[in-house]
Amino acid sequence: MEFSIENEHIRASFVSKGAELQHITGVDSGTEYLWKGDPNYWGKFSPVLFPIIGALKENIYHYEDRTYTLPRHGFARDMEFDVERISDHEILFTLRNTEETLKVYPFKFILKLRYKLTAATLSCTYEVSNPDLKEMLFSIGGHPAFAAPLNKQGSYTDYFLAFNADEVITYHHITENLISDETTTLVLDDKMLYLTHETFYSDALVIKNLKSNSVSLMNKKNYNGINFKFENFPYFGIWAAKDADFICLEPWCGIADSLDHNQQLKDKEGIITLAPSGEWQRTWKVTCF
Template sequence: MIFLENEHLIAGFNTKGAELQKLELKSTGLDYLWKGDPAYWGKFSPVLFPIVGALKNDSYIFENKTYSLSRHGFARDKEFEVSRPADNEIIFTLRNSAETLVVYPFTFELALHYKLEDSGLTCTYKVNNPGEKELLFSLGGHPAFAVPFTPDTCYEDHYLLFDRDEDLFFNKIEHNLISDEQGVLTLKGSKLPLNHELFKDDALVFKSLKSEKIRLANNKNIHGLEFRFSQFPFFGIWATPGADFVCLEPWCGVADGIHHNQQLRDKEGIQTLSPGVKWERSWHVSLF
């Protein structure tokens, strides 16, 4: 574990996957991140790269050749290089290797830049194309926040407060792929009460969410967080049924649809980066 600390927060990271694994508010001693219990789900906040979600048949086609990639890609399982540009910042970097080129034939540089700002943390994903050909990729976040935060509350005491009072149209998941079937959740006063039944059929995948920030709070005390994600066109909300967490997932890309032709260039949400061009997106979480 590598730690960042300021007056308000302590954040801890693992070089494997550049994964945020601790986010403590010092004034209360509360750690707002899920504990990574492998009995339910052993991750904390993985980066999804170079794909988000699953591929149809766990494979894709690029330039008439078929490649295999497991769900969410390989970055979350790789060791990243570390640099510290300032006391309140840390950068983790991953580059292509002989191993990655076997499953993903692109030259890339991926960096996760974490920065503490007052009682909040900003995570910026940076992708650089140092090669001579186009770089095709998807990228997403997957932070899991503890629910409940405190022992005096239960899962059902918590809710998500959206900044727009909208109907939440979501695409349902079928065998890890995006199905043609849609569902809808109707908010009451912009609130979505949390319960484990919400995720009995996998994640809720939103392709047309109007909200750009979500507050995770509860009915029993003042503790919670605000999550801002305006730079991401897709969003997922997920938890393992029965586990004490909820994932708020900003995505640039989604899983394959059930009718997808498996061509990487035709993948929904695919990002295309020309040689020498840099790309970045950020999300921010504030604790209270």
């Protein structure tokens, strides 16, 4: 099912599968800020990555002397969430562990995605609760894809990312879906990274040391764009499918396995440990203009 929330500035729509954001649309302008989800390039819009981010080495991990298998980015994006609450300006989705999830991920959990509209801003809050009597290990992150160009005005190369704090960015290369120690440093043009399709031909730019907590997607043709704000996400990914007209801005609490990882979940880089009965949350926001 599709659900919508709306105020005088923007309208946002979602589906219960993956609690996935599908559209962000300007009420007056009709501008669609989110990628159109063309399956010829990439058929998703804004999946949630849980309980892992990226790929596991050999698609497996070890925990308490047992071996488990999880697909890249985990299972939440392909599961049906319950709509716990909906109002004009807010919607709350909930996912709980099942017998099937416990076979591949031996932790009880409650995962909530809370979307809220405030003026021209949509916020997405991840709320994770541990209802068990043992510690819970997890990673979580966002993968929203924004349209470039907007309204078919201009071309992909008219668009750029403006960082609020970084003058250079250093990203890790991806080898067979895993994080390598090889890095490339890009010197930004007055804190701006101009988009080219070729930039992403070798996969995402995975950044471990980003200083910025805000990135704006803007263009040289008009004043339309978005500001994307994120706090306390230690990793950040930037990605687009080959020759597709979108850019993913991905705040992560967690990261794919490294090439030399020992495959022990407790030793996984960026893994979060949540105490019994503990609660955890992070929020990203997108403001449209």
